[in-house]
Amino acid sequence: MSKNVLILPGDGIGPEIVTEARRVLELVNEQDNLGLELTEALLGGAAIDAEGVPLPDATLEAAKASDAILLGAVGGPKWDTNPDFQIRPEKGLLGIRSQLELFGNLRPAILYPQLAHASTLKPEVVSGLDILIVRELTGGIYFGQPRGVREKEGGIREGYNTYVYDENEIRRIGRVAFEAAMARDKRLCSVDKANVLEVTVLWREIMEDLAKEYPEVELSHMYVDNAAMQLVRAPKQFDVMVTGNMFGDILSDAAAMLTGSIGMLPSASLDESGKGMYEPCHGSAPDIAGQGLANPLATILSAAMMLRYSLGAGETADRIEAAVSKVLDQNLRTADIMSEGMQQVSTSEMGDAVVAAL
Amino acid sequence: MSKNVLILPGDGIGPEIVTEARRVLELVNEQDNLGLELTEALLGGAAIDAEGVPLPDATLEAAKASDAILLGAVGGPKWDTNPDFQIRPEKGLLGIRSQLELFGNLRPAILYPQLAHASTLKPEVVSGLDILIVRELTGGIYFGQPRGVREKEGGIREGYNTYVYDENEIRRIGRVAFEAAMARDKRLCSVDKANVLEVTVLWREIMEDLAKEYPEVELSHMYVDNAAMQLVRAPKQFDVMVTGNMFGDILSDAAAMLTGSIGMLPSASLDESGKGMYEPCHGSAPDIAGQGLANPLATILSAAMMLRYSLGAGETADRIEAAVSKVLDQNLRTADIMSEGMQQVSTSEMGDAVVAAL
Numbered sequence: 001m002s003k004n005v006l007i008l009p010g011d012g013i014g015p016e017i018v019t020e021a022r023r024v025l026e027l028v029n030e031q032d033n034l035g036l037e038l039t040e041a042l043l044g045g046a047a048i049d050a051e052g053v054p055l056p057d058a059t060l061e062a063a064k065a066s067d068a069i070l071l072g073a074v075g076g077p078k079w080d081t082n083p084d085f086q087i088r089p090e091k092g093l094l095g096i097r098s099q100l101e102l103f104g105n106l107r108p109a110i111l112y113p114q115l116a117h118a119s120t121l122k123p124e125v126v127s128g129l130d131i132l133i134v135r136e137l138t139g140g141i142y143f144g145q146p147r148g149v150r151e152k153e154g155g156i157r158e159g160y161n162t163y164v165y166d167e168n169e170i171r172r173i174g175r176v177a178f179e180a181a182m183a184r185d186k187r188l189c190s191v192d193k194a195n196v197l198e199v200t201v202l203w204r205e206i207m208e209d210l211a212k213e214y215p216e217v218e219l220s221h222m223y224v225d226n227a228a229m230q231l232v233r234a235p236k237q238f239d240v241m242v243t244g245n246m247f248g249d250i251l252s253d254a255a256a257m258l259t260g261s262i263g264m265l266p267s268a269s270l271d272e273s274g275k276g277m278y279e280p281c282h283g284s285a286p287d288i289a290g291q292g293l294a295n296p297l298a299t300i301l302s303a304a305m306m307l308r309y310s311l312g313a314g315e316t317a318d319r320i321e322a323a324v325s326k327v328l329d330q331n332l333r334t335a336d337i338m339s340e341g342m343q344q345v346s347t348s349e350m351g352d353a354v355v356a357a358l
Numbered sequence: 359m360s361k362n363v364l365i366l367p368g369d370g371i372g373p374e375i376v377t378e379a380r381r382v383l384e385l386v387n388e389q390d391n392l393g394l395e396l397t398e399a400l401l402g403g404a405a406i407d408a409e410g411v412p413l414p415d416a417t418l419e420a421a422k423a424s425d426a427i428l429l430g431a432v433g434g435p436k437w438d439t440n441p442d443f444q445i446r447p448e449k450g451l452l453g454i455r456s457q458l459e460l461f462g463n464l465r466p467a468i469l470y471p472q473l474a475h476a477s478t479l480k481p482e483v484v485s486g487l488d489i490l491i492v493r494e495l496t497g498g499i500y501f502g503q504p505r506g507v508r509e510k511e512g513g514i515r516e517g518y519n520t521y522v523y524d525e526n527e528i529r530r531i532g533r534v535a536f537e538a539a540m541a542r543d544k545r546l547c548s549v550d551k552a553n554v555l556e557v558t559v560l561w562r563e564i565m566e567d568l569a570k571e572y573p574e575v576e577l578s579h580m581y582v583d584n585a586a587m588q589l590v591r592a593p594k595q596f597d598v599m600v601t602g603n604m605f606g607d608i609l610s611d612a613a614a615m616l617t618g619s620i621g622m623l624p625s626a627s628l629d630e631s632g633k634g635m636y637e638p639c640h641g642s643a644p645d646i647a648g649q650g651l652a653n654p655l656a657t658i659l660s661a662a663m664m665l666r667y668s669l670g671a672g673e674t675a676d677r678i679e680a681a682v683s684k685v686l687d688q689n690l691r692t693a694d695i696m697s698e699g700m701q702q703v704s705t706s707e708m709g710d711a712v713v714a715a716l
């Protein structure tokens with residue numbers, strides 16, 4: 001039985017990195033007889049340019065019909081000044097997350113031993129780092145209504161957004177996090193701002209409630225400002241962290257950067273049934289697009305995650321991850337992770353090396 | 359003419375650290391004939407215990423009548439479970455900020471050369487670090503209405519808060535930030551999430567608008583997730599950063615922790631006229647309260663900031679800062695900044711040393 005994989009190259013370095021991941025997927029598809037059907041569609045700025053909207057109907061239909069989605073990255077200054085806030089690349093990404101109910105965002109921050117020096121933190125602070133951030137992805141202030149810019153008396157404009165979560169939304173992301181903790185070191189830190197924001201008082205209450213179903217998991221709570229501090233001070237204290245959409249956006253980027261090699265980190269966004277969209281943690285990096293400087297490994301590792309979690313091909317995923325580890329052992333490095341004594345390679349040369357290692 | 363200084367010890371380590379700062383203030387008051395009248399009042403958990411509310415009327419009246427306020431810190435687990443959200447220590451702090459319109463929060467993140475090793479970041483990444491974070495303190499999601507927990511159909515509860523800023527609020531904090539940049543390296547980075555949140559689209563627009571009045575200042579914009587990353591990756595790229603209440607809470611704590619010595623960092627919260635409340639960047643640290651472990655230097659440096667910005671005693675402030683530098687040169691360290699070869703001292707011994715140096 002064939003499986004449909006939708007590929008969304010997106011903007012900036014998206015097309016380059018996705019090209020390499022696609023080569024890897026095509027190779028393992030043949031080698032391991034996976035029966036994958038790969039198709040591509042437009043999302044983000046590329047879709048705005050071609051069709052006038054960031055998430056064309058055809059893309060949404062293809063996404064719904066697919067078994068899994070691999071995304072490059074979206075966004076860029078070209079579309080940032082569009083006066084219509086709905087016609088921006090990010091709206092395409094947010095639309096697909098929301099329409100497909102991909103509420104469970106898993107963002108690992110792992111330090112690769114071969115890249116230990118790449119971190120700006122001292123080796124003893126980050127060596128062996130392995131955190132999983134579970135971010136709620138289809139609710140919170142990203143999607144809350146009402147929102148907009150309105151006029152008050154006197155013609156003064158006021159911008160407003162709504163940070164909202166209901167019990168069910170909190171419970172379902174909580175469950176993802178507790179399950180993830182069960183499969184790891186059984187420690188879960190829930191991040192909120194319950195000393196100021198009522199919405200996170202409810203968040204904390206539901207997490208406490210869920211903890212009764214997972215007596216083996218040690219649940220702790222941390223205010224978001226303290227969490228940002230603790231990530232810098234002693235990141236290895238964390239196993240799994242769970243938080244809302246906005247705090248998760250900030251903390252997962254900070255955590256990823258602790259490793260110094262955000263070009264290496266994949267992510268998964270899953271719905272209730274385990275169907276998902278997979279993408280690198282990094283952005284579309286328009287400043288280096290088209291120069292062969294981008295690191296395709298985060299996207300290749302995202303493809304591996306996709307094979308494991310949504311396509312039932314865990315062994316193929318293992319092979320890809322081993323191949324990535326091998327090219328690092330061969331001292332091959334793209335510009336972002338380059339260091340003395342290593343050999344700098346381009347985006348496509350890195351893809352070549354992974355293909356060769358497979 | 360005498361000047362009234364209101365001292366709010368607060369909770370946890372607050373009373374201990376404020377005691378040392380008060381000794382310093384009393385000494386310089388005599389030495390430099392400043393005519394300061396020091397009085398104390400209750401705020402936070404201490405006020406809840408004594409009066410049942412976190413911000414008693416008497417405290418608010420005294421605060422309004424004062425020329426400047428020195429605060430220790432508020433909060434602790436003892437009051438965290440209070441079912442009435444209004445009767446929590448933090449509400450006292452937020453109340454005083456709001457009632458006195460202390461909208462301009464200045465949070466420097468400075469690396470003391472004597473404490474360079476204390477950072478978890480590599481020396482080359484943080485040496486010479488000197489960032490000023492300007493945080494809006496009386497608006498945004500901290501104070502936005504409507505807010506609370508309500509029931510939806512089916513009895514499902516939903517928590518909600520409102521992130522709101524009007525043009526005037528944005529403009530007045532922007533002005534503080536541009537002025538601060540003018541007095542420094544003339545580079546201002548405004549942090550928002552304008553690709554997702556409408557309220558920060560307005561924020562960005564007003565910052566752009568203000569930039570026309572400050573042609574010498576180089577204004578840039580950064581999304582908050584990227585800002586959190588850049589603070590870890592290359593913090594020295596920043597001079598002044600300006601952002602809203604919630605993002606400022608998170609980023610200023612992360613920035614402070616980059617120095618590794620949050621026990622050294624003062625902060626100021628100013629109103630339109632320059633009247634202000636001064637407090638250490640760190641919290642009430644209930645876990646080490648009453649053990650003589652707390653570092654009083656951030657509070658002593660906050661007192662110096664107070665003398666400079668609100669009490670017209672800049673030379674006295676210089677003297678206090680020099681005294682703090684001297685005790686560091688004498689290798690005296692409280693537990694939080696202790697390292698090999700240094701001499702560990704208690705909270706009061708550190709106070710003694712500063713007093714002796716003066």
Ligand SMILES: CC(C)[C@H](C(=O)O)[C@@H](O)C(=O)O
Nearest residue numbers: 074075090093249553554583
């Ligand atoms: C592009 C942007 C809308 C997005 C987000 O904020 O969620 C990105 O930062 C991410 O984390 O995937």
Ligand SMILES: CC(C)[C@H](C(=O)O)[C@@H](O)C(=O)O
Nearest residue numbers: 195196225433448451452607
């Ligand atoms: C105690 C708390 C309400 C406060 C805040 O979030 O503003 C604190 O974290 C701070 O930064 O001063």
